[in-house]
Amino acid sequence: MKGGKNNPNLQIRIRKGGFILSLGTTLWIVTIIMCCAFLFISLRFRNQAGQNFTSYAIGGKSFPIYLIFFTQFATIMGVGNFVGHAGKGYSIGLPWMAFILGEQGSKIIFALLLAGFAGRFTYNTFPELMDDLITKDKVTRALAGILASMIMIAWVGGQGKALGSIFNIITGVDPIPIIFLFSAVFILYTTLGGIYSVAWTDLLQGILVLIFGVIFYIYAFMPVNFSVAEIGARLTDLGRPDMWAFIGGGGTDYVSLITKFVTGCIGIIVAQIYWQRCFASKDAKTAKHGLLWSGIIAILAVMLTALVGMIIFTMNQGLNPDDAMPWFMMNYVPTAIAAMIFALVLAAGMSSADSNLNSASILVVNDLIRPFKTEATDADLVRYAKVLTVIIGIFAAVAAIYASSILSLFSAAYQMAGAGLVPLLVIGLLWKERPNEAHEKGKKNSKVTPWGARIGIVVGAALTQVTALGANRVLIALGISAILIIVISVATGQKQQTNIE
Numbered sequence: 001m002k003g004g005k006n007n008p009n010l011q012i013r014i015r016k017g018g019f020i021l022s023l024g025t026t027l028w029i030v031t032i033i034m035c036c037a038f039l040f041i042s043l044r045f046r047n048q049a050g051q052n053f054t055s056y057a058i059g060g061k062s063f064p065i066y067l068i069f070f071t072q073f074a075t076i077m078g079v080g081n082f083v084g085h086a087g088k089g090y091s092i093g094l095p096w097m098a099f100i101l102g103e104q105g106s107k108i109i110f111a112l113l114l115a116g117f118a119g120r121f122t123y124n125t126f127p128e129l130m131d132d133l134i135t136k137d138k139v140t141r142a143l144a145g146i147l148a149s150m151i152m153i154a155w156v157g158g159q160g161k162a163l164g165s166i167f168n169i170i171t172g173v174d175p176i177p178i179i180f181l182f183s184a185v186f187i188l189y190t191t192l193g194g195i196y197s198v199a200w201t202d203l204l205q206g207i208l209v210l211i212f213g214v215i216f217y218i219y220a221f222m223p224v225n226f227s228v229a230e231i232g233a234r235l236t237d238l239g240r241p242d243m244w245a246f247i248g249g250g251g252t253d254y255v256s257l258i259t260k261f262v263t264g265c266i267g268i269i270v271a272q273i274y275w276q277r278c279f280a281s282k283d284a285k286t287a288k289h290g291l292l293w294s295g296i297i298a299i300l301a302v303m304l305t306a307l308v309g310m311i312i313f314t315m316n317q318g319l320n321p322d323d324a325m326p327w328f329m330m331n332y333v334p335t336a337i338a339a340m341i342f343a344l345v346l347a348a349g350m351s352s353a354d355s356n357l358n359s360a361s362i363l364v365v366n367d368l369i370r371p372f373k374t375e376a377t378d379a380d381l382v383r384y385a386k387v388l389t390v391i392i393g394i395f396a397a398v399a400a401i402y403a404s405s406i407l408s409l410f411s412a413a414y415q416m417a418g419a420g421l422v423p424l425l426v427i428g429l430l431w432k433e434r435p436n437e438a439h440e441k442g443k444k445n446s447k448v449t450p451w452g453a454r455i456g457i458v459v460g461a462a463l464t465q466v467t468a469l470g471a472n473r474v475l476i477a478l479g480i481s482a483i484l485i486i487v488i489s490v491a492t493g494q495k496q497q498t499n500i501e
Contacts, residue, residue: 026339027170034346035185038201038354042189045196053381056194057124057362058280063199068281068290070206071199074351075273076107076298077209082345083162085302087321089309093235093243095257096306102261103414104302106268107295111288114269118278119287121441126275126425127367133439134428137450138371143457144424145367147417148272152360153392154413156186157400159353162322164400166345169326179400186353187393190361191386195280198354205347213301216341219333220308223315231307234314243310256471263411263474266418270425272359357396361388412465419477420461424453427485452489456481 054060063071088096123129127144131137163182164175189197224230232244246257268274274291281287312324319327325345329338365385370376376384428446429439439445460481463469469476 026335027167027342030339030343031346034343034350037204038185038189038197038350039192041201041204042192042197045193045200048193048196052378053365053385054122054124054378055196056382056385057366058122058276059195059199061122061280062282063277063280063286064282065286065290067199067203068277068286069294071202071351071355072274072277072291073294073297074202074206074209074347075355076104076294077206077213077301077352082305083165083322083325084158085305086309086312086325087323089306090313090319090324091309091321093240093310093313095246095260097303098246098257099260099263100299100302100306102263102265103268104295104299106265107274107298108292109265110269110274111292111295115274115278115291116284116288117439118275119281119284121279123279123441124276124366125272125279125363126270127363129275130421130425130428131367131371132441133444134424134446134448135450135453136444137453140424140450140453140457141367141371143454144421145363147420147457147461148270148367149360149363149392150413151267151271151417152273152356152363153396153399155356156183156353156360156393156396159186159349159356160397161400163346163349165322166326166329166342169323170330170342176401179397182349182353183393183397183400186350186357187390190354190357190393191389194382194385195276195358198351198358199280201354202351205351208343208347209351212340212343212347215337217301217304217308219337219341220304220311220328223332224311228307231310231314235310238314238317240313243313255475259472259474262478263414263418266422266474266478267414270417270421272363273355276359276362357389357393360392361385364388364392415464415474415477416461419464419474419481420457423460423478423482423485424448424456427482428453431486431489447489447493448485449489449492451492452485452487455488456485459484 048055051060085096085100088099118126118129121129123132125145125148127141127148130144131141135141160179160183161175164179167173167178168175189201193200224234235241235244277291278287281290308328309321309324312319312328315332316327329341333341362385365381365388369384370381428448431447432445433447434445437445460477463477463480464474466473
């Protein structure tokens with residue numbers, strides 16, 4: 001469906017107090033108000049964030065549970081989850097739930113298994129944690145920082161792309177200037193206040209997402225009378241029963257479902273935004289509970305969003321998948337409610353973008369610059385982070401313009417970072433030199449060697465992009481990376497021991 005001034009649906013109006021506002025005008029008003037609010041919050045915390053690099057990166061490890069919950073929830077519920085997953089539900093159907101279960105369910109796994117552990121420490125990034133506890137190798141740390149930042153950059157670009165698509169369809173404005181406009185806003189308020197800006201704007205955004213999200217799902221399920229079974233019946237009547245079966249057409253066999261699940265899961269486990277929230281939590285209990293409850297709510301919401309995509313397919317089978325949600329907002333939701341839902345999408349997109357943009361810049365500074373420029377002061381590191389926020393934001397905006405779809409931005413990044421880093425993280429933490437000792441900051445307690453880590457990271461990431469390995473290449477990459485880490489660590493560890501003797 002094409003957007004633009006000739007679209008008859010754009011004639012919908014809101015009448016209030018004698019004035020008539022188009023939906024497009026309402027969206028611009030909502031956008032301006034919200035952006036001004038976010039900038040005000042950022043200015044409020046500008047000085048606090050600039051005290052030192054730890055304050056800029058993790059807020060001095062002082063955040064209470066309400067900040068951790070809302071910043072995590074708002075970040076998870078990015079515009080990709082409202083537009084991208086709805087688009088996948090529209091085009092793929094029920095099999096896409098495997099990816100959602102992996103991507104969103106992994107947040108619960110992370111909360112239960114890793115959040116409490118991470119909350120004990122005050123690292124700025126998880127590559128720094130791996131470097132300190134596992135490898136003691138700045139080359140490995142730099143490689144991990146590069147891969148981890150790819151996920152963050154992809155998510156920033158995805159938010160801009162989705163918002164550009166919505167504005168294009170509803171107002172007819174060219175999406176490219178919109179992508180750059182929102183990217184500029186992301187960059188500005190993230191640069192000003194660091195993690196403080198991110199957390200406190202997320203508090204506002206998270207509250208909006210909760211309130212408007214409930215309203216959105218009520219209206220979204222009205223066309224099927226709030227019956228999930230009716231979705232399946234309608235898809236079957238349209239000749240698409242494969243969209244209502246986990247195993248069916250389109251290559252949705254068991255292995256492909258497992259691959260979808262694993263791809264979503266491994267990418268999230270090595271996403272800096274989740275580790276950063278743990279490091280920013282005032283204690284381990286706060287980290288665990290904040291991430292757990294936000295993850296539980298998020299997985300339910302995203303699964304509902306994919307179902308909404310299927311509902312939209314039963315209404316109109318001729319849409320571009322990424323246009324499905326904007327089309328639904330314009331045609332089947334009252335205009336005033338559509339404006340509120342847009343506020344929901346905008347809040348979610350802004351929150352996810354600022355969090356990932358901040359995380360990406362912190363990763364680059366902390367893991368690519370800091371280990372090799374040891375003389376840099378806190379003021380230098382904060383300045384580098386601000387400059388990189390601008391550079392990464394611009395790069396993400398350009399990537400958004402050329403990406404074929406919103407979730408295509410995420411998939412490759414998930415694969416490469418996950419297959420390269422998850423084996424190292426898991427093996428490194430479990431394969432201890434001193435099995436009876438807990439991991440302690442400043443002490444390496446892992447049998448993984450620098451060369452085992454380096455080769456495992458590079459090979460694991462590279463194999464995910466070798467299409468000749470087929471649809472299961474992520475699983476293959478994970479297995480080979482794990483084997484290489486162990487084998488090479490055994491070989492180089494013995495060699496090092498021989499040299500010492």
